[in-house]
Amino acid sequence: MTELLALSIVSLIANTLSALAGGGSGLLQLPILLFLGLAFPVALATHKVASVALGLGATFKYLKAGTLNWRFSVLVLASGLPGVLIGTLLILHIPEPWTLLILAFLTCGLGLYSLLSPALGQQQQSRHRSGSKRWVGAAGLFFIGVLNGSFTSGTGLFVTLWLVHWFGMDYKRAVAYTMVLAGLFWNGAGAISLALQTDLHWPWIPVLLLASALGGYLGAxxxxKQGNQIIKRCFESVTILAGISLFIKALY
Incomplete structure (x- = not known):
């Protein structure tokens, strides 16, 4: 009961922050699963299944608000899903310290880039939605999909910043796309692929699903209700702190 209580509290906090910042739930949720004794492949698959509920909770809220353009959503799904499936085939064969160090550098870089760009994501300025630049954007989403399937922890943050930087979204809209498309559909595909390759810890799944869904709804x-500036600051805080925690975990 003590383990389940700790797991539910950490999961609720992690998923609420993730839905607000546009990713990062795995940076808290995955370590607690490892700390409680699960082997890395089992913890990874269990977290991935639970993260689908995060996307489901956020999707319910964002669909009610009518935030998404479904034509652009198809581009995000078609670009990212193949990458996710490739990433899930790679992750179980890559040494964990290497994945953590790579992800730490990339995650810190995201936060610093946003922090040093004050105007980034403050206003919606749609761009690169047609011609060759659209396919460059699609290639970026494919690469992030590979990261999502392989590194899993915090890669939703990459989707958020790519949508802001390349496609000109404001932070509020980018977070909505990340939570629905990456949180629900990308993570759903990754969860199925990982579950076919390794075991899940089924006794903890109901608690994680409930906490993830509630956190996703609350964060969304x-x-x-918040402005882009607050969401931007939340994104920067989560990415930089997450990057530091990944460095510590990789080195020790």
């Missing part, structure tokens, strides 16, 4: 609810 607060995100819709």
């Amino acid at each position: 609810h607060w995100g819709l």
Whole structure:
């Protein structure tokens, strides 16, 4: 009971912050699963299944708000899903310290880039939606999909920043796309692929699903009410702190 209580509290906090910042739930949720004794492949698959509920909770809120353009959503799904499936085939064969160090560098870089770009993501400025630049954007989403399937922890943050940087979204809209398309569909595909390759820890799945769904809904609810500046600061805080924690975990 003590383990389940700790797991539910950490999962709720992690998924609420993730839905508000546009990713990062695995940076808290995955370590707690490892700390409680699960082997890395089992913890990874269990977290991935639970993260689908995060996307489901956020999707319910964002669909009610009518935030998404479904034509652009198809581009995100078609670009990222193949990468996710490739990533899930790679991850179980890569040494964990290497994955953590790579992800630490990339995650810190995201936060610093956003921090040093004050105007980034403050206003919606749609761009690169046609011609060759659209396919460059699609290639970026494919690469992030590979990261999502392989590194899993915090890669939703990469989707958020790519949508802001390349496609000109504001932070509020980018977080909505990340939570629905990456959180639900990308993570769903990754969860199925990982579950076919390794075991899940089924006794903890119901608690994780409930906490993830509730956290996703609460984060999306607060995100819709907040301005882009607050969401930007939350994104930067989560990415930089997450990157530092990944460095520590990789080195020790």
